[in-house]
Amino acid sequence: MFSKRNKFKFFHQLESIDCGPACLAMVASYHKKHFTLKELKKLCSITRMGVSVQDIITGAQKIGFEAEALKITIEDLEKIPLPSILYWKQDHFILLHEIRNKKSGKNYFLADPGYGEIKLDQETIIKEWLGTSDKGVAIVLQVAETNELNSSKLEKMRFKDNPLVKPIVAFVKENKLLYSFTTLLLVLGLLANWAMPLVFRKIIDEGIINKSLQMVWILLLAQFGLFLGNFFSDSISHLILTKINFKLSLLLKNKLLNKLMRLPISYFDTRLNTDTLQRLSDQGKIQAFITWKGLELILNFLNIIVFSTMLFFMNKIIFVIYIVLSILSFVWVSFFLKLRAILEYSMFLRQSENNNSSYEFIMHMPEIKINGAQQNMIDKLLTIQEKLNKIELRSLFLNLYQVVGVSFISKLKEFVTIAFCAFLIINGKMTLGSLLSITYILGELSRPIQNFINYVRDAQDADIAQKRVNDIYTEKDENESHHLALKDKIKSLRLDNVSFKYPGSFNPFVINQLSFDIPVNQITAIVGQSGSGKTTLLKLLLSYYVPTGGSVLLNGTDLSSFNAEQWRERCGVVMQDGHIFSGTIAENIAFADPEIMPEKVKEAARIACVDSFIELLPLGYNTKIGNVGIQLSGGQKQRILIARAVYKNPGFILLDEATSSLDANNEKNIMDNLNEFFIGRTVVVIAHRLSTVKNANQIIVMNQGQIVEIGAHDELVSGKKHYYELIKNQLELGN
Structure with a gap:
């Protein structure tokens, strides 16, 4: 099928990942419906990897198209309705909007969001679109007769x-x-x-x-x-x-x-x-x-x-x-x-x-x-x-x-x-x-x-x-819809049927219908195999993301209703990928404090068992670290990150493999100090080591985004199920 050379608005991709939504925007404009690139990126659930073919189809269906991905030959391109989107070189999307027959052969008119409008011959199309295969992927989009194509309601921004x-x-x-x-x-x-x-x-x-x-x-x-x-x-x-x-x-x-x-x-x-x-x-x-x-x-x-x-x-x-x-x-x-x-x-x-x-x-x-x-x-x-x-x-x-x-x-x-x-x-x-x-x-x-x-x-x-x-x-602020100030004392923290998946049709649910309470002023440990959703769960508790389904409830109110910054101010956090910034050791420990309190820094370093290392340095707490200073070992970095969390003197502490780089002796000393520091605080710990989790009041065992066991250490060990299988090697070593 051949297309008339109808006009459409050409959309440039603003980023390297925007090609799919940009092509969809051009198809919509061809049908006299106009969307911003930002809207379509959201509808296509874009990630830093871009979008998949299925993401484009899903986004197209949301704005009123009937969309289908076809694996077709070069000859079949003449039979599909144009404009259509081609999956180009296995990592890019471009728009095919016209095919013309010439004496010298066929000319294909394309719109590449990252390059511009171009005309290619059949030989080039075969090389770039088909590659070594005899068929390529094309996304065919049509407006259903029974469905009026939606259009953006956003007005053009005034100067x-x-x-x-x-x-x-x-x-x-x-x-x-x-x-x-x-x-x-x-x-x-x-x-x-x-x-x-x-x-x-x-x-x-x-x-x-x-x-x-x-x-x-x-x-x-x-x-x-x-x-x-x-x-x-x-x-x-x-x-x-x-x-x-x-x-x-x-x-x-x-x-x-x-x-x-x-x-x-x-x-x-x-x-x-x-x-x-x-x-x-x-x-x-x-x-x-x-x-x-x-x-x-x-x-x-x-x-x-x-x-x-x-x-x-x-x-x-x-x-x-x-x-x-x-x-x-x-x-x-x-x-x-x-x-x-x-x-x-x-x-x-x-x-x-x-x-x-x-x-x-x-x-x-x-x-x-x-x-x-x-x-x-x-x-x-x-x-x-x-x-x-x-x-x-x-x-x-x-x-x-x-x-x-x-x-x-x-x-x-x-x-x-x-x-x-x-x-x-x-x-x-x-x-x-x-x-x-x-x-x-x-x-x-x-x-x-x-x-x-x-x-x-x-x-x-x-x-x-x-x-x-x-x-x-034009992006919405994190707290734009968070109207409630967090003033009251936290009395309860609960996950109610929480599910979560990262954007993109190819991403499965990481968290699947979790419901449990995190007791206030007690220690909750979360264990499970790698990839079971533990770190994602911690990020949901920190309001990094909004659950795909269900709610995280703080004092019975959805966490997303509160100001996220005020909630995080109450939390001391050590993540797996925590960062040491360029500056002095004291500046890194008192990271968010404009006026460093030396005694408080030293106490935090003592609890994290990093004080003896710091005091051996010629400049002590004024020693430069990070990209502009001395190189630290993995264990030293983790101890400084723990000291940073302790310095805040928070009511809530969330630790994600915070001692994974430490040897057994250092870990024992730090955990002894931390267990004393944890008194009267709500703690959530993610860890694989038995020594880190065995003293928790509540242990949650996760597998593939779901809770498979919950209880105290002795209770779960005697049950000899998932938790026992996770730690039995450590139990044998301990014995």
């Missing part, structure tokens, strides 16, 4: 409501006196510049032609004065603006960092870290464009208006020549805008991939060497760099075409103007002073045109950057 624009406008209002003074200086500089061609003409026509040396000196001094005025006003204004913009930069960075802190953990779980890091640098592009390029645009616009008016009154024909050739320059530059935008999106995606691979290469060098994977990693990095180089080369050629075209038109403008002026001078219809004035004016007018290429490029960069940054700002 003034843009989360990036509002703080900038507020900042400008707050500093309006400085901005007003700077504007005055810039206007004075412009006035001096605008007077230059008039002085030039008088020097030639009234000074040199009339051989009046006095007039020449007077006019030269006036010209020098205008130059100094322009120079100083421009320099002072730029110095003031630079200082103001430093403040604005801090304001915007503070706003973005605070927004990131307010986002739920699930946001970071579904994105590559390097994509988020890229957005931090994106904000700098936006700020630079608004503050510097915006001002530059206004100044260029004023120069064009004033100098064009001067040119019009000096000679209308030259003015027309200038306007016609300037319009031609704008048309030439605009011709490349769409292609350049596509290259910028592609560049971002490849750069993010390159940053991620480079980070892994540097940070995990020991693992690479141990496994003898040096050449594999180098080949991977070089392959990504080759792809990046190809995009950069295309971008370089594109810029070259733009610059050469505009330069040619500019030179043509100069040639035609000078030739016409020479004709007028020879015929006595123009003075030499007027020629020099016109030449100066054309020089001043050519700069804004030359800058137009850079301005358009920067505008596109800023637009792409603001879309990516707004992807952060």
